[in-house]
């Protein structure tokens with residue numbers, strides 16, 4: 001048995017197992033990730049984040065050649081062991097982890113550059129939390145039909161790529177949102193080749209109050225299931241509602257998720273519209289896990 005030190009962090013209830021692997025020496029296969037994220041047989045988390053120096057990863061080296069300041073790479077895995085390009089809550093948890101462990105510094109007013117599979121992300125401190133430049137986004141064409149099994153809700157969605165794939169669906173009332181059963185993955189037709197995270201949104205109270213848009217969101221994350229929050233999902237939801245609302249829609253959105261509230265802002269950077277995500281991120285605890293690579297996930301003991 002080897003031992004693996006980990007840190008558990010959460011950002012609006014989206015929780016992560018973080019492991020430090022500066023020189024890229026850890027073997028992290030899908031089965032090992034799934035076991036560490038398992039809530040009964042492992043540490044438990046919606047995803048796992050490996051902190052690795054960009055120089056020790058092919059994707060990282062390419063990114064660092066263009067952005068020399070991006071010393072650290074967020075190697076993100078979903079709870080089922082699959083790889084994801086980006087995680088909006090995870091990148092804030094990652095910034096908290098790097099700064100609390102002394103792997104990086106980030107004073108107020110400074111910028112921390114982080115490599116991800118979706119490209120460079122720039123993090124700044126904001127109050128007790130962090131604000132992340134999530135870059136530009138892409139509205140996908142078409143209107144995929146999203147069906148929630150078991151309760152039969154079937155609605156057209158809007159596909160949005162914010163570094164990872166999302167389909168956002170508008171519901172008619174908060175009651176309808178509360179009634180959703182998101183244990184099972186919603187069906188998307190036509191099915192996106194690489195799958196997608198699915199968000200369901202409704203206006204919260206009045207849609208626009210004092211120039212700020214207010215929505216509620218629930219999410220079924222690709223590779224995880226229903227989670228208490230999804231940062232990229234909040235961004236995709238705000239952008240979808242902003243696009244449906246048309247000209248004059250707010251640039252600032254408050255997105256209420258089961259685990260808290262996130263803020264999404266659209267603002268130009270060098271003449272290009274970027275989207276920013278703000279919210280908290282906290283370390284929950286640290287520990288060491290006995291980590292037998294040969295153990296099968298949740299393998300029942302032989303009788």
Ligand SMILES: N[C@@H](CCC[C@H](N)C(=O)O)C(=O)O
Nearest residue numbers: 084087088089164230231232
């Ligand atoms: N929870 C994350 C998104 C994590 C990745 C996602 N499940 C995917 O597969 O794309 C967030 O906060 O953005």
